[in-house]
Amino acid sequence: MGMRLTPGAFAHPGSSLRYHTGSWRMQRPFHRHRAAPCHTACPSGEDAQAWLALVEQERFREAWECIVRANPLPAITGRVCHHPCEHACNRGRFDQPVAIHHVERWLGDRAIQEGWDYPAAAAAPAGTPVAVVGSGPSGCSAAWHLAQQGYPVHLYEALPVAGGLLRSALPPYRLPRTLLESELERLLSTPIDFRPAQRLGRDYSLAELQADYAAVYLAPGTQRSRAWDIDGATPHDLHIGLDLLKRWVDVGSIPEWSSVAIVGGGNTAIDLARVIRHAGVKEVHVITHQSLPHAGIRQEDAMPAIVREIEQALEEGVIIHEHRGVQRLVLRGERVVGLELVHRKKMREQQATRRFVSFEGTESLLYADQVIPAIGQTVDPKGLEALLDHASHLAADAVGRVTGHPGIYTGGDARGDRGSVTEAIGDGRVAALAIARDLQRLKDSDTTEPVPVAYDELNLNYFERQARPATPRLPVDRRTAEAEVTGSLQRAEVVGEGQRCLSCGNCMTCDNCWTLCPDVAVLKTRDPEDENSGYVFDYDYCKGCGLCAHECPTAYIVMEDET
């Protein structure tokens, strides 16, 4: 007969591979690395998720290197940053935010302890140098990033030492001196040509910089106090908040007052209040039209000072009067003996402008023998008259190009729309990148802000609730003007925080997709012994059911329509 016969129609193993079920698909999964909210929230551009992953694996040195690729001063920011990353952290909605700030501090401290070298630059410095004016956080950051890209950098500083406000205005109980010195010294020993005791307007001019350098980055900060009065009246011995703080940091003494009122709600006000309390002044009041940062208060209505610092101030006995303004000074002769307080708020208007409103009938008297304004600073115009033209701050675009002055860039407090060390560091980085692009005549890339992974996109069924560790705090009765109040986490706690990181938008090789695909269409790549195996989709068989995307804990898998 010669025809093919079959004994009972049995089949051979795995012969189904001939049938490509991928043809069924209406949508297909993709791996897409997305920005974690900590990354988009960080003013200095750190990818906290990336370095937390390294911390979890106890690869501390690599984690530190990851940080300094954006922010070269982690031991400092790990103490003074207001950590918007933690506010944005998705874990915060699940149980408590990852202690990113404290982990950064631990890594910064460890780098100093272990003497880890800063990563080498892409290329040896070559070409016309770039000038940076001001060695505060912004100037240091700009210098670092320019050097990393291979530009020779000359960093000018008016004072004999580097640091700017970090040195002059941050009290040691927040930022210990030794630590500041170590971090700055280590940074400045990378190929950055540091030129201290050179003051703009006295020792060199802006015109000279423009002539000799390929570009100029100005980070002079805001050294000048705002004029302040209450209906034209001021104390005869008016001390401006920041100046007073600086003097105290420098000299260490506060005049002997029995009761002080500080006007302002920012870090300077709080720092000053605590310094004055430590110095022994019995009553220290902070007057602010804004709210204490309770749960439920919107960020724009709250005092801009860092929450932890406010908490510690309250512990130390500082009295904060929220939603108040000073209506009138009570003077005896030229001496202040008190202030008339009134309920005051900034009202939101229709065009998003705001105006202060004081509520008639709510006046009260506060007895104080000193009132100190801490309401902000402006740029010292010396040497920058041509740029400033009587404005209080330097006007610049999003990446720091000073308006109307090509080749000149700025960032940090001098811009006027900043208020933190981290933002200053971020400005330095962004401007350095812009300088590089401009010098190479490259266009700015299409900067659409990446949308960070939202809480609802994660699959949190695969995590267990776990509180973050409490950071040690010096008990109130042991606090002095010098001792660092906030302590450090332990190594195990640090690694634990790395584990608590949800890895938003990035694969954590948890094996969920590989475990849960009913069609064996997710395959592990790389050597199976290597814990960091990645995965690939086998599109010959993937039916596009979307189970992998739905069960991916980190929102790393997205489904898109099959084209």
Add this chain to the structure above:
Amino acid sequence: MTDQPDTPNTRELRKNQPRFSGMESGHRACLGCGEALAARLVTEAAGPDVVYANATGCLEVFTTAWPESAWRVAWMHSLFENAAAIAAGMEAALKRQGKSTRVIAMGGDGGTFDIGFQALSGMLERGHNVLYVCFDNEAYMNTGIQRSGSTPHAAATTTSPSGKLRMGKRHLKKDIVTIVAAHHIPYAATASVAYPSDIRKKVRRALAIDGPTFLHIHSPCPLGWGHDGSLSIEVARLAVQTGLFPVIELERGGLAGVMPIRELRPVTDYLAIQQRFRHLFADNARAREELEHLQALADHNIEFYQLRGTHPDTRDTEGADTVTRGGMRWA
């Protein structure tokens, strides 16, 4: 646009996966099929030295469209009602041959609770060294969603639809694991595709036991239950977290293990995302009463099996499949 490397050699990769491949790609299961996943996990955990007896149903149909087969293990399908008897025969033969090869019977809820019940009972009573795995998608799905003894109370199927006079299935879900355990067998357990590590652990535990063992795996059917294929795991998880599907272990008829529910969910969370319970959300008294009934059934399970653990357990509904960097969550 994607982090996937260009054209990886998937053929080679497939041969080098760090797990045993019992069920291969190319099978014709629906998108997001819970049963396909459960069967894949079972064959993976059981390893190569096993022969399988599979009852008629979705699983055997979508894996063996001749001349193709997705199975990489020695496998046989005979009829709808005899998986347990076929397995018993295989076990007798292999025992007589002095082989160490194990026997696993696989059947759906139809082939286990209903038509195959007799053969299962006989196999258990005779003490065969067989692991019987029931993939429970709560209806005769292969023939188009008809009600079985396993269909839960108030669920709609084509033979228990909701309408003017009826609110879905009138009768209760048959308590198969208790009936099976009443045969006094060494091990009977329930599991869910939402907890793959738990399934693997239970398969291995059952195979390590000499004598008849039984594993009842809750496996959502997107088509039959009325939800998107991407939600199969979520649905299965909710069934457990509400208490409607208790995850328990029975040894010789006595309760030996429970997966506690750490964060309890109301039954409505589970019911609301499935079309087969859609009629329970109508605005009428009967619907509301049925919702209460289902909640009461869940509450009863919670009380009876003590499903609320008193403190967090690494094997409770939150801890059982906690992810870690690097994966390999082996039980």
Add this chain to the structure above:
Amino acid sequence: MQHALEGSQALARTVALCRPQVIAAYPITPQTHIVENLSKLVADGVLDCELVSVESEFSAASVVLGAVAAGSRSYTASSSQGILLMAEVLFNIAGLRIPLVLTCANRAVSGPLSIWNDQQDSMAVRDAGWIQLYCANNQEAVDTTIQAFRIAEQCELPVMVCVDGFTLTHTLEVIDLPEQEQVDNMLPPFDFERRLDPQNPISIGTLVSPDFFTEARYSHHTALMEALDVIEQAAQSWQAISGRTQYPLLRSSGPEDARIAILTLGSVSGTLEAALEEYPDEPATRLIALRSFRPFPIEALQQACQGLTDLIVLERALSPGSGGIVGSEVRAAFSGVVDAPRIHNFSVGLGGRDIPLDIFPRLHAALRNGDGLPFAVIDLEPDRLPVSA
């Protein structure tokens, strides 16, 4: 060696000699003595196998199906209701080409309920795809059972050995039971090529679409037709070993010049042989005892019927609404054949009614009267039923 044994006892001991590794046992009259005897042999350590006392015939057939699939020679027995209950499995076993031997102790099928012998049960599953061999006496049953294992394993087809219930199973006869060595010579160890083996895994029992089903089913049919040769070879091999002459497909006896023949299956042939001697004045008659019903031996039958003018088909079965079953198949075998004999089809002995020797003259009388009916129930008694019925 010669023994005086009850039919079921002889079968049990024969099965034991064939060294099955798995036996499934479920009781049903009149097969029960077979499994009881097997159980005793196991309990006494004479038969070393897994005896699985299942909970229904459906499971009995399923257990042996699974056992053979796993590579072990296996056996079970059933009758009547049991055969029908396991019918689904019988089709499955044959379609999957699983080599198995099953003894069918022929018994009538309910309703109404009867425990006595007729062949409705095996006839009801004639399309399941099994080889069906009918035994005329207990010696044949013993010899056929042994050959059945060989045939099954060579063809990869299941074999149903049909033995009239009570008439054979419960009758004491002198049987020549072979020695173990003889049986071992006849039956090499079972080595099933398609067995389920983790070292070489295959999938048995797949879903076959219309694209392939015709060829798959045809493959099965072809295998059955090719079994005709294997049945003959097995008979020859057994003859060489045991010295007993076998007729593989059918036996034709009686005067060569007879123009009339009677075709039967099973133990009725013994009754007719005695009747031939008892009634010498009746016309010369040949007796054709059909052994292989499936595959149906068309060629052998045509040859055996050369020169006949009349062929009486006498069967212990009836297809309600149609008539004889064997008769229809015989008629079909002669369709279009030149000089085919006239075929007269009678059912007899339904539900175990005794077949007396005078059936022989009654058949001849029916032939002479020639009422021309295609079919009749020869031992029907119109006034037998009670008045109240």
